[in-house]
Amino acid sequence: MANILKTSILSSLGDLNSSLEAIKKSQTGISTRAIRAIEGDVEMPYYTLAKSVEDTQEGIYPELKKVVAELLSGVSQEDKKQTIIIIGTSIIDWHVIDAIESSNYKYKRKVYASQKRSIDSYAKDLSDEFELNGFTLTINTACTSSVNAILEASNLIDAGIYKYGIVLGLEIYSQMMSSGFYAMQLLSQTTIKPFDIKRGGTILGEAVAGVLLGDDKSQWQIKGGSSNCNGVSITAVSRDGDEFVEMMHNALKTSKTSVEEITAIKAHATGTDSNDISEINAISKVFDKSVVFTALKPYVGHTVGACGALEIALFMACIDDGFLPKTLNHADPILKDYQPILENKECTHGTFMLNFFGFGGNNTSLILKKEFS
Amino acid sequence: MRLYVHAISSYRSDREILNIKKELKQKSKMDLRRKEEFIYAGLFGALRLQENCEIQRESELYLTSGFGNINILAKMNEYIVEKQEYIKLFDFINMLGNTTNFYVASELGIKGKSIFEISDNFMYFHTLISIYASILKNNNEVIIGAIDLASHNPEVMKRVGGVDESVNVVSSVMYQKVSFEAKNALCSLEFDSRFYTKSEIESLIENENREVIFSTRCDNKNNEYFETFASYVVNDMILKAKNCLYIECYENKYKILKITPL
Numbered sequence: 198m199a200n201i202l203k204t205s206i207l208s209s210l211g212d213l214n215s216s217l218e219a220i221k222k223s224q225t226g227i228s229t230r231a232i233r234a235i236e237g238d239v240e241m242p243y244y245t246l247a248k249s250v251e252d253t254q255e256g257i258y259p260e261l262k263k264v265v266a267e268l269l270s271g272v273s274q275e276d277k278k279q280t281i282i283i284i285g286t287s288i289i290d291w292h293v294i295d296a297i298e299s300s301n302y303k304y305k306r307k308v309y310a311s312q313k314r315s316i317d318s319y320a321k322d323l324s325d326e327f328e329l330n331g332f333t334l335t336i337n338t339a340c341t342s343s344v345n346a347i348l349e350a351s352n353l354i355d356a357g358i359y360k361y362g363i364v365l366g367l368e369i370y371s372q373m374m375s376s377g378f379y380a381m382q383l384l385s386q387t388t389i390k391p392f393d394i395k396r397g398g399t400i401l402g403e404a405v406a407g408v409l410l411g412d413d414k415s416q417w418q419i420k421g422g423s424s425n426c427n428g429v430s431i432t433a434v435s436r437d438g439d440e441f442v443e444m445m446h447n448a449l450k451t452s453k454t455s456v457e458e459i460t461a462i463k464a465h466a467t468g469t470d471s472n473d474i475s476e477i478n479a480i481s482k483v484f485d486k487s488v489v490f491t492a493l494k495p496y497v498g499h500t501v502g503a504c505g506a507l508e509i510a511l512f513m514a515c516i517d518d519g520f521l522p523k524t525l526n527h528a529d530p531i532l533k534d535y536q537p538i539l540e541n542k543e544c545t546h547g548t549f550m551l552n553f554f555g556f557g558g559n560n561t562s563l564i565l566k567k568e569f570s
Numbered sequence: 571m572r573l574y575v576h577a578i579s580s581y582r583s584d585r586e587i588l589n590i591k592k593e594l595k596q597k598s599k600m601d602l603r604r605k606e607e608f609i610y611a612g613l614f615g616a617l618r619l620q621e622n623c624e625i626q627r628e629s630e631l632y633l634t635s636g637f638g639n640i641n642i643l644a645k646m647n648e649y650i651v652e653k654q655e656y657i658k659l660f661d662f663i664n665m666l667g668n669t670t671n672f673y674v675a676s677e678l679g680i681k682g683k684s685i686f687e688i689s690d691n692f693m694y695f696h697t698l699i700s701i702y703a704s705i706l707k708n709n710n711e712v713i714i715g716a717i718d719l720a721s722h723n724p725e726v727m728k729r730v731g732g733v734d735e736s737v738n739v740v741s742s743v744m745y746q747k748v749s750f751e752a753k754n755a756l757c758s759l760e761f762d763s764r765f766y767t768k769s770e771i772e773s774l775i776e777n778e779n780r781e782v783i784f785s786t787r788c789d790n791k792n793n794e795y796f797e798t799f800a801s802y803v804v805n806d807m808i809l810k811a812k813n814c815l816y817i818e819c820y821e822n823k824y825k826i827l828k829i830t831p832l
Contacts, residue, residue, distance in 0.1 A: 233656045287666065293637055296729035297644045300721075302652070313690060313732040313787075313797075313820075315637055321690035331765060331823065334696055336687045337638075337667030345685060352703035358571075358763050372650050377662025426631065426675040426684030431663055443681075451708075557668035558675070559684060 199351040199362070200415035201565070204510035205267040206406040207260060208497045209244035216497070217514045220522050221541070225496050227400065232384070233376040241384055244402030244498025245370065252369045254291045257405075258319060261365060264407040265323050268363055272409075274328070279360035281332040282320040283350050285343025286367040287374065287502035290316040319367070330359060337502065340465070340555030341424065342366070343406070344505025344563055348422050350410050366406040366506030374501070375401055381432065383469050389499070390526040391466035391492035392473050392537055399467040402498020406506035417513055420548065420564040421452025428558025433471040438479030441552070441560055445483050448550065448562035456484060459564075460547025461521050463512050464537065465554045466492030467499050472554060477532045486534045489542065495525035505553050509563070512551060516567055519545050546570070571702045571762060573748045574755035574832075576711070577623030579615050580805040583720065583741035584794055590614045600677060604660040608639040608719050612670040615715055615743035616677055623747055626711060630683040630704060631675050633715045634697045636797025637730055638667055638688060640721040674715065682710055691820040694800035695827065698761055701748065711749040716798035718742045728795070733786070737795040744801035752832075757808045760828035771817060771824045778815050780828075785818040804829055 209226025210216035219226070230243035250256050269277065292314035298305040320333035332353075336346045343366030350362030378384055378401060385398035410419070425447070427440040434440040449456065462484070465476055480488060493508045500507050515522045521544040524537035546569040554560045581588070590610045594602055597617050602610070612633065619625075642665045649655045663669055667686040675684050683704070689696040694716060701712045721727040724739040752758070766774070775782055786792045786799050796802070800818060807814045807829045816827040 233650060235656050290638065290643065293640055293643050293726070293730050294647055296726045297640070297647055297721075297723075298651075300723050300725035300729055301644065309729060309735065311732050311734075314730055315688050315690050317688045317690035331691070332696055332699070332763070333691065334687050334689050334700065336685055338671070338684070338686060339666055339668055345683075349685070349700055349704070352707045353700065356703040356706045358699060358703060373646050373657060373662075373665070376650065376657035377659075377665070380657050380659045380662055424683045424685075425681055426671060427681045428672065431669060431672050555668075556663070556666055557672040557684070559668055559671075 198419050198421065199354040199410045199412060201408055201417040201419065202411050202413055202415050203268050203409040204407065204513060205264045206404065206507055206510045207246060207264065208404045208507060209246055209402055210497060211247045213510060213514055216511060217518060220496050220515060223525060230370055232379050233372050234379050241386065242400045243370065244400060246403045250369055252371045257369055258322065260405045261319055261323060261367065264365065264405055265327060265363060268407050268409040269327055272361065276360055277327060277329050280329045280363060281350065281353065281359045282324050282329060282363045283346040284320045284335040284365045284367055285346035285502050285505055286335065287337055287339055287342055288367060288369055289371050289373050292318055332359065338555060338559040339557055340501050340504055341553045341559040341561040342502035342505065344553045344561045345424055347408060347505060348424055351419050354410055354412060361409060361411040364408045364410065364506055366404060366503030368500045368503035369403050385468060388526045389468035389495045391464065391468050391495065391524050392477050392531050393527050394529045394531055396468045396470065396473055399469050399499040402500045404497065404500040404503040404507040406503050406510050408506050408509060416568050416570060418566045420454055420566045421448060422561065422563040423447035423451055424561040426558045427560060432556055434475050436474050438475040438482065441475060441479035441554065442482045444560045445479065445562050448564055452564035454548055454564050458548045459550050461544065461549055462488065462490035463508060463549065463551040464490050464492045465552045466494055468494065474531055477535055481532055481535050489538060491521055491538050492524045493522065509551060516544055519543060573698060573702060573759045574750065574752050575746045575748050575757040575759060575808065576755055577619055577747040578805045578808055579618035579622060579745040581615055581743040582802065598677060606642060606664050608642065609664065609670050609673050611719050611741065611743045612674050612715060612717050613677055615745045616674045619745040619747065620678060625678045625680060625713065627679060628682045628710050629680045630710050630712045631671055631680050632697055632701055632712060633671050633674065633686045633717060634693055634798065635688060635717045639665065640726055692818055692825050694798060695761060695818065695825045698759065699763055705750055711747060714746045714748060716744045716801035718796040718798050731795060731797060733795050737793055740794045740796045742796040742798055742802055744798060744805050746804060755832050757829060757831045759804065766824040766826060768822065768824065780813040780815045782815045782817065788817060788819040800827060807831060
């Protein structure tokens with residue numbers, strides 16, 4: 198199985214080191230943004246990148262480039278030719294918007310360009326600029342986009358088709374996406390309270406996160422994972438969480454891991470009514486009361502398509518630093534006897550389940566192992 | 571790398587005049603309200619495929635598209651930017667790439683992996699390579715859907731596609747069911763991960779006795795444009811029972827796909 202060789206991120210808490218230091222101090226990256234609603238623009242909590250990035254092609258590309266440059270440092274020119282890029286995101290395709298505005302509104306008309314552009318142009322341009330292999334994909338499966346990108350890249354490496362895979366998770370504030378989440382009544386006006394009976398929704402966040410995969414020696418191994426498309430509706434699974442249960446069992450099976458081997462779970466834990474009830478019910482059906490689990494969204498927000506790469510990178514950084522981060526803002530559990538950890542817990546290695554669930558019935562569970570050193 | 575095609579379905583708007591929503595109402599039990607054209611197109615192709623084969627619960631679904639749902643983005647952009655309004659709930663849901671996957675998977679009874687993906691170059695090839703690696707890992711059959719829906723204003727698709735302004739934009743929905751199983755297959759698809767140079771391609775063509783078909787981007791004679799052309803050629807060659815060497819090019823790089831009906 199492919200290994201995770203390196204990570205690089207930019208979150209609302211800063212780069213990887215700054216984010217780690219902030220998590221150790223229980224700091225969050227929360228601020229506010231205006232979100233378009235039926236009643237007008239509403240100022241809502243939002244996890245904005247420490248350094249503002251404009252949601253345009255020109256604003257996004259340099260941030261991706263920095264992350265890729267860091268991931269590729271030390272990779273030889275020859276190996277770069279065997280390196281692919283897969284992006285996981287749910288951001289708006291600004292290339293299409295540009296074409297729409299140029300075509301539909303005379304006052305926004307631009308010169309006709311003879312180059313194909315798409316949401317994958319970021320990956321293509323990065324591949325060209327860093328002289329990589331040329332294989333690029335951009336996956337959009339909502340909140341599971343970048344974790345699914347990791348599984349796809351891992352398959353390609355395991356098949357021996359490519360040597361290295363860069364997976365980028367990308368989510369930058371946009372009026373369209375945030376307005377959509379608001380319309381769905383999924384946003385909290387205060388904080389994200391994972392698995393708490395008083396949870397009031399999620400808070401969106403921005404992130405650019407990268408993971409370098411390969412079969413070089415590494416302490417972090419992807420043992421396996423599973424992804425399915427199973428929901429009772431376009432926005433949710435059943436409240437008893439059986440769809441999540443099936444997916445978690447599949448992940449354990451594909452990674453040849455027993456329930457007892459799982460050291461801890463990184464839950465998806467959006468803080469929304471439907472996700473958290475389904476997820477905690479599912480956890481209780483797969484694991485007994487001794488299960489250790491935590492959530493990262495209260496620190497960095499729900500970064501939708503980027504949350505896979507971002508939360509994996511943050512989780513790994515915490516374990517590398519010797520601890521499992523506590524879950525913030527949790528007081529009263531939804532399910533008695535199933536409470537996330539409320540204090541940082543010493544942990545240097547183990548086998549971990551990282552769960553990500555999204556719109557469209559997309560559910561993904563990844564099993565990571567860090568060797569004892 | 572080799573994959574075997576076991577079933578197909580095809581639709582091109584320039585070859586078949588259909589009211590897709592009306593067709594769906596007759597064939598599908600799904601509630602079609604609050605959905606829109608791109609989803610209808612995906613569903614229509616999937617139902618046609620289902621008429622030709624059995625689909626397993628654990629099958630994987632890969633939907634690919636040149637640009638995704640352009641028309642819903644145009645609608646959202648008009649709300650937010652031009653009219654300064656808010657986003658309506660179902661427009662938001664319909665805008666998400668994997669929404670079409672959800673409805674297609676539901677219609678086909680698929681509960682396996684479901685991916686919506688776009689590549690800027692060699693999209694169909696990159697999807698085939700991903701599928702090959704996934705089957706190697708999971709050993710499931712895979713449903714590939716390639717969906718391009720012509721934009722209401724054709725200029726949008728031509729601009730973002732970077733193609734000549736004189737081409738005719740076409741809607742296309744092509745599906746294939748693929749696996750590693752050769753028995754009872756309709757066709758084999760052979761491809762590799764490397765890129766070819768122009769001179770290598772010229773040399774290949776010289777020694778090739780199959781029909782050679784170029785993508786729209788390579789061949790200016792082809793006046794109909796949709797980005798998922800490779801997927802159409804696969805289905806067309808199966809229907810015509812003809813061997814073919816399909817060649818796609820981007821920025822002086824080439825890829826080849828050997829299509830062999832069985």
